[in-house]
Amino acid sequence: MQNNYRKVTMKYLYISTLSSERLIRQLHEHTGINPGYAVQKFGRLLVKGLVANGLDVNTLSAIPVIPKSCERRIWTEKSEEENGVRYNYVPFLNYPLLRQIFLSIYTFFYVLFWGMKDRKNRCIICDVLNVSICMSSLSAARIIGLKRLGVVTDLPSLMMRGGGERTIYQLLADWVNNAYLSCFTHYVFLTEQMNRIANKHCKPYIVMEGLADVGMAAKNVMEIKKQKPQVLMYAGGLHERYGLKMLTEAFTQLDNSNWNLVIYGSGPFAKDLVKYTEKNERIIYKGVASNEDVVEAELKASLLVNPRPSREEFTRYSFPSKNIEYMVSGTPLLTTPLSGMPVEYYDYVYLFAEETIEGYKATLETILNLSSVELYDKGKKARNFILTKKNNVVQAGRIIDFMNSN
16 A cells, blocks of 8 residues: 655664564563563554665564563574564663673664664654663764654653652653753654643644554454353453543443453552452453463454543543454443544544543443444444555555655
């Protein structure tokens, strides 16, 4: 789906933790931990979208392992190509502090020499949450005058905040993060509100809520048989502040034996969730699963849910990638009216009427009693909307046009 009018002479280097699907499977098998499936999927779809638009794209990746989660100490993975994407890995020693030093030094010189070959036609794209390699990449790119595009999927300063009074450390961290973000020449934000916080110097930017896999268009997902009993499914981080406690409490109060609540993911709320499963056999916790297994489960579910409360400050500065993944599956989505979600989405999702346990229960009672035909139609409309307007090739094309014109 390449647009012939686009200028595609620019070469891009995508700097993040993005690794090949082969390596990610291997990490999960050997460590048993979640290697950041959501982050990996976002990066992979973005890079594949750029390649599909005719761009020359390489990746420079810090393999997503840390000393605490992996006993292997020496990492020197060879470069590899998978599905048209070239993966280059930063070698490092997997020890505290040494890992950051190796990543920073290697990345600095890699970007410096890569960019000097044709600095006018080269650009780095950074996942801003990978601070170690992005800071050194920015330093090298600034020295030689490369364009620097920051993909801001979350605001580092907000991620570090807790409740209560701000400490000197947190204030200092905010200052460092703001200085770091100001070093980019261009931005991609998930919400308009992010721009107001992170783009202090009013540099060029675009808003891109997320990416749907264009490859899903070829799958006849609407004919997949749904599970019985019907499944209400959530997949993602397990945190109470994401509305999961209210969701599980509301579900336990329902008198509907035709539905099960099935949850995938990891996080602090997992311990509480296990207790719910012991008390209610209709609540099922599946733990961490591969992206492929989660997508397959989404296709077989009858309703997908994102209970994240819209009143939380962080929801103004994020757009959950799971919402787009949910919608492209063809299974209808029930969510809250998140501040960062454009109103154009509202016609294609079900919304919780009130964000309390009673409100969640009332909405669930209504939606879970809809006919299969009504649920099917809602899911189909959402899928068509996402595949037409938000697929990764279209979204990557917007980035190319943006960079060519700024």
